[in-house]
Amino acid sequence: xxxxxxxxxxxxxxxxxxxxxxxxxxxxxxxxxxxxxxxxxxxxxxxxxxxxxxxxxxxxxxxxxxxxxxxxxxxxxxxxxxxxxxxxxxxxxxxxxxxxxxxxxxxxxxxxxxxxxxxxxxxxxxxxxxxxxxxxxxxxxxxxxxxxxxxxxxxxxxxxxxxxxxxxxxxxxxxxxxxxxxxxxxxxxxxxxxxxxxxxxxxxxxxxxxxxxxxxxxxxxxxxxxxxxxxxxxxxxxxxxxxxxxxxxxxxxxxxxxxxxxxxxxxxxxxxxxxxxxxxxxxxxxxxxxxxxxxxxxxxxxxxxxxxxxxxxxxxxxxxxxxxxxxxxxxxxxxxxxxxxxxxxxxxxxxxxxxxxxxxxxxxxxxxxxxxxxxxxxxxxxxxxxxxxxxxxxxxxxxxxxxxxxxxxxxxxxxxxxxxxxxxxxxxxxxxxxxxxxxxxxxxxxxxxxxxxxxx
Ligand SMILES: [Zn+2]
Numbered sequence: 001x002x003x004x005x006x007x008x009x010x011x012x013x014x015x016x017x018x019x020x021x022x023x024x025x026x027x028x029x030x031x032x033x034x035x036x037x038x039x040x041x042x043x044x045x046x047x048x049x050x051x052x053x054x055x056x057x058x059x060x061x062x063x064x065x066x067x068x069x070x071x072x073x074x075x076x077x078x079x080x081x082x083x084x085x086x087x088x089x090x091x092x093x094x095x096x097x098x099x100x101x102x103x104x105x106x107x108x109x110x111x112x113x114x115x116x117x118x119x120x121x122x123x124x125x126x127x128x129x130x131x132x133x134x135x136x137x138x139x140x141x142x143x144x145x146x147x148x149x150x151x152x153x154x155x156x157x158x159x160x161x162x163x164x165x166x167x168x169x170x171x172x173x174x175x176x177x178x179x180x181x182x183x184x185x186x187x188x189x190x191x192x193x194x195x196x197x198x199x200x201x202x203x204x205x206x207x208x209x210x211x212x213x214x215x216x217x218x219x220x221x222x223x224x225x226x227x228x229x230x231x232x233x234x235x236x237x238x239x240x241x242x243x244x245x246x247x248x249x250x251x252x253x254x255x256x257x258x259x260x261x262x263x264x265x266x267x268x269x270x271x272x273x274x275x276x277x278x279x280x281x282x283x284x285x286x287x288x289x290x291x292x293x294x295x296x297x298x299x300x301x302x303x304x305x306x307x308x309x310x311x312x313x314x315x316x317x318x319x320x321x322x323x324x325x326x327x328x329x330x331x332x333x334x335x336x337x338x339x340x341x342x343x344x345x346x347x348x349x350x351x352x353x354x355x356x357x358x359x360x361x362x363x364x365x366x367x368x369x370x371x372x373x374x375x376x377x378x379x380x381x382x383x384x385x386x387x388x389x390x391x392x393x394x395x396x397x398x399x400x401x402x403x404x405x406x407x408x409x410x411x412x413x414x415x416x417x418x419x420x421x422x423x424x425x426x427x428x429x430x431x432x433x434x435x436x437x438x439x440x441x442x443x444x445x446x447x448x449x450x451x452x453x454x455x456x
Contacts, residue, residue, distance in 0.1 A: 017066070021048035022425055024067030026058045028078035028391065029405050032381035033365040037358050039405055045078060047387040050425035055381050071420070075395050077405050077413075080381050081141025081163075081388040081421065082334040083368030086234075086272040086293035086322025088147045089156075090119070090127030092134070093450060094327035103240060103302045111327060115148075118453055119176035124152040126445045131332055132160035133434050133442055138333045138415025141388040141423045144270065144293070144322070144372055146207030146234050148177040151194045154202055161428040161436040163388060165372055166195075167207030167234045170222055172215050184218070188225065201424060203374075207234040211255050212243045216262055223264050232373055233264070237271035240304050244276045256281035265290050268373055272322055274312070275305040282308065286315040291371030294363065296341045298324030309345050310354040320368030321360075333415040338364050342410050357410035387425040392417050 023046070030043030032055055044061035046054040054061055098110030124147060135143055145153055146167035157164040168191040169175060170184055178187040188206060195204045206222050208214045214222075219235075226233040238244050238255050247255045256277065259265055265288035272293040274285070285292065294307055312319055321337045323329050338360045345355040369379025377386045392413055394402050399412055421429035428436055 018063065019065050021046045021053055021065050021067055023047040024061060024065050024070045025073055025078060026062065026070065028073035028076045030055065030381065031077060031079040031405055033080050033361060034380045034382055045381060045389065047425045050387055052381055052383055052385050052387050054383060073391050075393065077392040077394060079390060080365050080379060081390050082139050082364045083320055083379065084135060084140045084143045084323055084332065084334055085320030085368045085371050086295055086324055087143060087145055087332065088325035089131035089143065089145045089153060090124040090147050091325030091327045092130045093123055093127040093446065095330045097327060103304065115176055119148055121149045121152040123449060124149040125156050126442065126449060128153040128156035129160055129437065129442050130446050132156055132162045133437065133439050135332045136160060136162055136421055136428050137418065137434060138335065139390040139418035139421060140334055141421060142378055148175055151191055154196050157202055158196055158198055159437055161423050161426060163201050163423055165203045165205045165232055167205035169207050169209060170218065171209045171213045172218055173213060205232040205234055210236040211258060212246050219264055220262055226268065233269045235271055237274050238276040239273040241276050254278065254281055256284050260284055270371055273299065273307065275299055275307045277308055282312055282315050286317050291318045291320065293320050293322035293371060294341065295322045295324040296344050297337055298328040301328050306344060306348050310349060313359060318367050318370040319363050320371035321363050334364050335413055335415045338410045357406050360410050361406055387422050389422045390418050391420040393419045
């Protein structure tokens, strides 16, 4: 058992002795997930004021730094928190509702009517809080979300301690938080005005649901607003063959070229799915440096198809991994996603070399941060970045023996193996227990609301 030990007296940073810092996490096998994907078998990380101040050999860090709190992480892996690049967090409420249905029937008979009837600020708050707790326990420290009443999602993110990009949903249909689509600009303005201050841990974003549910003018004004405010623009893209056909019939172009024509594509645009992309569309996304959230499990469950990830990687597209909402996955576990992604593309391409463990781990960390335009601060353990860090205890039968930690991270570890989590230097998970909110209370609230839904 490792423990956080408070230190009685620590010299200050100006004396000759080691520099006093908030935390020293030591004796771990450190996997910084930087560009080189090197590992440090006997490593340590020093944290101060929310930031990483040193990463290196435990001996060296021990000489230079003394933590006000120190944790001996012998037999643990230490790496950056994982990034969930695409989800609809509050949809935890719809976990297991309407499984095994065709996509259109699932959407139109189950999800849309349930959302119209039940999605309120209260549901979004508790559903997002439940999602945040699940994600943090699974080692996800940053989530990119898109839904309705997104200021309630922001409150939940704030309370849980997770880092988040929170995208207010925009459609040209009545939505739970804007029954009149002609007044969607008012709804967006209200969201942006009420977005809570968070010391930079939360970022507002706008999320046009898809090119087939948003008119060209809507896509354009939302993107323009994102440009003015420096926000990430999110959209679903080419999830199904049917929607590609619909866009072609309506606008005479495949979806990527349609969005390019509207001026939507740039480095601050994040597209989810990208299942049905032709080679020229991949080249176009790469040219504009568009980010892509790969949602393998959701695409499998809804039988949407398999995104051409090896071709996108070869083109240099920044690809993160997304769980998508809980109704189409049905969990929020990026470790499970990494395992699935590494194997899915091998069998699809009939090539065991594609999507290596190293590439996939990068998608779950640094590439995900790049896709969210946040790699200046998160995604790897590097000096100056935010201390978003997770520790995994490898003294488990299914993790024994250990030759290569990157292999274990992708092929053997699951979210439940995560023991400790820090976000911005604040410990959120300790010995597998969430420290910020009472998880039993959160589950009770969700069960109570879900019970009322179930009665209907
Ligand atoms: Zn989605």
